[in-house]
Amino acid sequence: MTKTTIPVHLDINGRHHDLQLEPRVTLLDALRDRLGLTGTKKGCDHGQCGACTVHVDGERVLACLTLAAQVEGRTITTIEGLAREGEMHPVQAAFLEQDAFQCGYCTPGQIMSAVACIREGHAGSDDEIREYMAGNLCRCGAYPHIVAAIRQAALEVQS
Amino acid sequence: MTLELSLNQQPAHARQGSSIGQPLTRRDGFLKVTGAARYAADNHPPGMLYAVLAVSSIARGRVASLDVEAAKAHKGVVEVMTPQNRPALAADPDAKDHPFMFRLDLLQNDQVRYPNQSIAVVIAETLEAATEGAALLSPRYEVLPARVGLDGAESFVPRGVGVGGPAVQHKGDVEAGLKSAKTRIEATYETPAQYHNAMEPHAIVVAWDGDTLSIDTPSQGLAMAQGRIAGLFGIAPENVHIRSPFLGGGFGSKGMISGPQILGILAARLVGRPVKLVLRREQMYGPVGHRAPTRQTLRMGMDGEGRLTALDHHAKTTSSTFDDFFEPAADASHTLYASPAIATSHDAVRLDTGTPLFMRAPGEATGSIALESAIDEAAYACGMDPLEFRLRNYAEVEPMTGKPFSSKALRECYRQAAETFGWASRPLQPRLMRDADGFLTGWGMGTATFPAIMFQAEARAVLKADGSGVMETGAQDMGQGAWTAFAQIAADGLGLDIDQVDFRAGSSDLPNAGIAGGSGHTATAGMAIHNAGAAVIARLADLATGDEASPLYGAGNEGVLARGGRLYRRDDESRGESYAEILTRAGLTEIEGHGKGAPDPASQENYAKHAHGAVFAEVKVDPDFGQIRVTRLVGAFAAGRVINPRLVRSQYYGGMIWGVSFALHEEAITDRRSGRIQNANLAEYHVPVNADVPSVEALLVHEDDPHVNALGIKGVGEIGITGTAGAVANAVWHATGVRPRRFPIRIEDLLG
Numbered sequence: 004m005t006k007t008t009i010p011v012h013l014d015i016n017g018r019h020h021d022l023q024l025e026p027r028v029t030l031l032d033a034l035r036d037r038l039g040l041t042g043t044k045k046g047c048d049h050g051q052c053g054a055c056t057v058h059v060d061g062e063r064v065l066a067c068l069t070l071a072a073q074v075e076g077r078t079i080t081t082i083e084g085l086a087r088e089g090e091m092h093p094v095q096a097a098f099l100e101q102d103a104f105q106c107g108y109c110t111p112g113q114i115m116s117a118v119a120c121i122r123e124g125h126a127g128s129d130d131e132i133r134e135y136m137a138g139n140l141c142r143c144g145a146y147p148h149i150v151a152a153i154r155q156a157a158l159e160v161q162s
Numbered sequence: 163m164t165l166e167l168s169l170n171q172q173p174a175h176a177r178q179g180s181s182i183g184q185p186l187t188r189r190d191g192f193l194k195v196t197g198a199a200r201y202a203a204d205n206h207p208p209g210m211l212y213a214v215l216a217v218s219s220i221a222r223g224r225v226a227s228l229d230v231e232a233a234k235a236h237k238g239v240v241e242v243m244t245p246q247n248r249p250a251l252a253a254d255p256d257a258k259d260h261p262f263m264f265r266l267d268l269l270q271n272d273q274v275r276y277p278n279q280s281i282a283v284v285i286a287e288t289l290e291a292a293t294e295g296a297a298l299l300s301p302r303y304e305v306l307p308a309r310v311g312l313d314g315a316e317s318f319v320p321r322g323v324g325v326g327g328p329a330v331q332h333k334g335d336v337e338a339g340l341k342s343a344k345t346r347i348e349a350t351y352e353t354p355a356q357y358h359n360a361m362e363p364h365a366i367v368v369a370w371d372g373d374t375l376s377i378d379t380p381s382q383g384l385a386m387a388q389g390r391i392a393g394l395f396g397i398a399p400e401n402v403h404i405r406s407p408f409l410g411g412g413f414g415s416k417g418m419i420s421g422p423q424i425l426g427i428l429a430a431r432l433v434g435r436p437v438k439l440v441l442r443r444e445q446m447y448g449p450v451g452h453r454a455p456t457r458q459t460l461r462m463g464m465d466g467e468g469r470l471t472a473l474d475h476h477a478k479t480t481s482s483t484f485d486d487f488f489e490p491a492a493d494a495s496h497t498l499y500a501s502p503a504i505a506t507s508h509d510a511v512r513l514d515t516g517t518p519l520f521m522r523a524p525g526e527a528t529g530s531i532a533l534e535s536a537i538d539e540a541a542y543a544c545g546m547d548p549l550e551f552r553l554r555n556y557a558e559v560e561p562m563t564g565k566p567f568s569s570k571a572l573r574e575c576y577r578q579a580a581e582t583f584g585w586a587s588r589p590l591q592p593r594l595m596r597d598a599d600g601f602l603t604g605w606g607m608g609t610a611t612f613p614a615i616m617f618q619a620e621a622r623a624v625l626k627a628d629g630s631g632v633m634e635t636g637a638q639d640m641g642q643g644a645w646t647a648f649a650q651i652a653a654d655g656l657g658l659d660i661d662q663v664d665f666r667a668g669s670s671d672l673p674n675a676g677i678a679g680g681s682g683h684t685a686t687a688g689m690a691i692h693n694a695g696a697a698v699i700a701r702l703a704d705l706a707t708g709d710e711a712s713p714l715y716g717a718g719n720e721g722v723l724a725r726g727g728r729l730y731r732r733d734d735e736s737r738g739e740s741y742a743e744i745l746t747r748a749g750l751t752e753i754e755g756h757g758k759g760a761p762d763p764a765s766q767e768n769y770a771k772h773a774h775g776a777v778f779a780e781v782k783v784d785p786d787f788g789q790i791r792v793t794r795l796v797g798a799f800a801a802g803r804v805i806n807p808r809l810v811r812s813q814y815y816g817g818m819i820w821g822v823s824f825a826l827h828e829e830a831i832t833d834r835r836s837g838r839i840q841n842a843n844l845a846e847y848h849v850p851v852n853a854d855v856p857s858v859e860a861l862l863v864h865e866d867d868p869h870v871n872a873l874g875i876k877g878v879g880e881i882g883i884t885g886t887a888g889a890v891a892n893a894v895w896h897a898t899g900v901r902p903r904r905f906p907i908r909i910e911d912l913l914g
Contacts, residue, residue, distance in 0.1 A: 041204035042197020046361045047443040051844040082197030095195040106641030107194030108361040108410030137853040143641045144819030146855040
């Protein structure tokens with residue numbers, strides 16, 4: 004495989020990883036299959052569902068539409084990197100409290116999107132939250148509770 | 163020895179310190195919000211290879227050639243599985259021993275009978291190599307014309323619909339009822355094919371060890387999957403170990419093990435290494451079931467006071483060419499509205515599609531949107547308010563059978579939801595309300611109902627000398643909250659604090675918990691847990707009451723209460739002792755008890771058992787462009803005992819959002835020429851996004867049901883979709899004056 008692979012250096016959740024990857028490997032598959040970071044989910048592999056949302060340099064990015072080699076040298080955060088020293092991020096805690104998920108499969112993507120949504124300043128009203136969270140599908144229909152959780156977390160993060 | 167323990171007869175809610183009824187947060191919640199919850203595809207055993215399906219791009223014909231050499235020549239590809247080298251099976255995948263055994267496509271030949279049918283499996287060292295290998299197969303076909311659409315083939319009357327109910331039923335004389343009516347309506351509605359589209363694609367990770375199988379795969383019915391796999395491979399069921407701690411959604415599509423999952427097992431056998439096979443999203447539009455389309459015609463007659471004189475509901479639906487599942491849409495008319503004459507009937511056509519399957523409220527959802535629309539039309543024809551019309555035709559006994567309801571708090575649902583919504587100020591005529599921005603505003607309602615079903619389940623309970631307990635049942639959590647609700651029932655069944663109970667589920671080596679479907683899992687496995695708890699407490703009480711050293715000596719089993727890890731004398735609660743003391747003195751490290759959950763035959767015979775609800779919807783429609791937005795939804799539901807209101811509310815919300823989706827969003831579109839699904843992806847197959855979902859409210863209406871089961875549980879997973887879909891459709895009519903007759907409602911239908 005050596006001839007068809009390239010070295011890729013990734014900074015994920017504060018850890019440095021040196022990988023040898025084919026150029027066609029997506030960030031999502033690198034996370035899940037090479038690094039064992041399976042919290043990030045694959046729902047469609049086409050950028051249509053948002054389940055694979057991660058942060059690259061603090062911005063939300065669809066890991067299935069991003070090649071691993073594209074994000075070399077940039078700071079990547081996944082759902083596994085959100086909690087600090089075992090303490091849930093306020094968005095994680097709010098999702099738990101508001102029951103903002105059911106099956107939980109879209110949840111890592113929802114939470115990563117929600118953290119960015121608040122940081123972007125797009126959690127000012129329920130309507131704004133709905134609009135800026137519209138890229139993350141939830142088939143269980145947890146949307147009303149997702150909005151409630153983001154509203155709650157936004158107040159906490161901002162105060 | 164069978165002991166009648168009073169614990170088992172006393173309503174659980176009457177006990178103090180009960181876990182049942184508490185709005186606990188999900189016990190698996192921390193795992194889910196931190197990404198630590200391990201779904202099937204997150205597993206990666208050592209030496210694992212990746213398998214990718216190649217699927218047919220035609221609807222009907224045969225595979226003439228596959229370029230296996232090109233695929234194998236791709237770097238990293240290990241093997242290509244085709245009908246030529248697929249390992250032998252012990253059973254014919256086309257055999258059907260019982261109605262719930264669905265025929266599978268397991269590369270048994272070169273025939274193609276629907277689009278996206280598996281035609282080969284490529285196995286490789288990496289996912290990328292397997293994916294590319296599958297593309298390199300470049301299949302060539304001999305193509306036959308595809309049979310498409312509700313008029314695409316000759317229709318027939320199926321032998322059974324749904325779970326095998328009669329396709330044609332009636333009571334009274336419908337034609338006479340229609341003839342004698344003062345007012346009549348007749349209307350035909352069409353509903354589309356829909357695909358479950360759980361967020362988690364079907365996935366399987368398999369490792370063979372000789373003739374034993376270790377499997378991670380999402381399953382709504384572990385024991386059934388275990389039995390099916392064992393039968394196909396000719397091995398003992400206990401040699402098949404399936405883990406399914408979390409399903410990333412199921413909605414019926416993971417009720418039966420599907421063909422692609424079995425192909426993963428075959429691939430692992432072929433290469434002699436562990437294999438992971440995950441469906442691509444577009445591959446979920448075929449082999450894992452769907453909700454069949456329907457065309458439903460309703461005829462109703464009403465007397466001068468708006469009472470139904472006749473109700474006739476006919477549904478036409480589709481199945482595959484090779485298997486039977488018929489959406490029992492017309493059966494929705496059996497339970498809701500009183501009428502002296504009711505007739506329901508079905509016919510069907512066989513098309514070149516994958517076999518339809520149960521999809522959240524199968525029959526109830528499709529039937530409900532048509533019935534609730536027709537009821538709305540009937541009310542208007544009689545010049546009556548739709549709520550008043552429904553109350554006028556309120557069924558005091560189940561209309562089709564004449565059986566009394568085990569409980570029915572529907573009047574209270576209507577009252578609470580209407581009041582919260584503000585229904586009283588609704589004008590009767592359509593197109594009279596506008597909001598401040600000039601949008602046409604409409605209010606509609608629908609009645610929700612779903613049967614209270616129970617299957618069979620078993621559970622095992624253990625009490626330990628340290629005072630803690632264990633409860634085991636192979637229950638499946640697909641998001642409804644089984645990990646939490648069952649732990650609550652277990653805690654009460656064992657008379658322990660929930661933190662003292664180790665609840666184990668989600669694995670096929672535990673007692674059979676039955677299927678997580680039909681909204682019956684909580685009732686069925688819940689009763690097994692409850693009874694297992696009672697059995698082990700009875701054993702404990704036996705030890706204590708027969709032991710002279712115990713303060714409970716001589717109290718008799720009937721005279722004992724279990725609570726907070728202690729047994730008490732019922733007649734003197736100052737006398738009691740802890741479980742730990744009883745077991746330690748008896749020199750036992752643990753004792754166990756077993757319990758079953760099953761419907762009670764007597765109550766089955768004597769009562770009609772259904773959950774009910776009422777849903778009110780507000781929509782706003784752009785008068786120029788026809789764009790529809792749902793702006794408010796209020797539902798009130800009565801479904802017996804609520805184990806955990808926090809989780810139940812989530813179930814209702816989810817169902818109601820599915821109702822919005824049914825009315826306004828989802829539809830699989832088949833290309834009439836090729837028979838392929840044109841929108842087999844999550845961008846073009848529309849499911850609601852957050853911005854599509856308005857303010858939603860779900861009211862939990864109190865309902866005690868002494869007949870459904872000892873815990874009084876009905877079920878909440880599916881009822882939300884019923885009622886809601888019709889309420890949205892009726893609100894669209896009220897806003898625009900245009901009656902939606904096909905779903906999802908399209909802008910062009912409103913602009914007509």
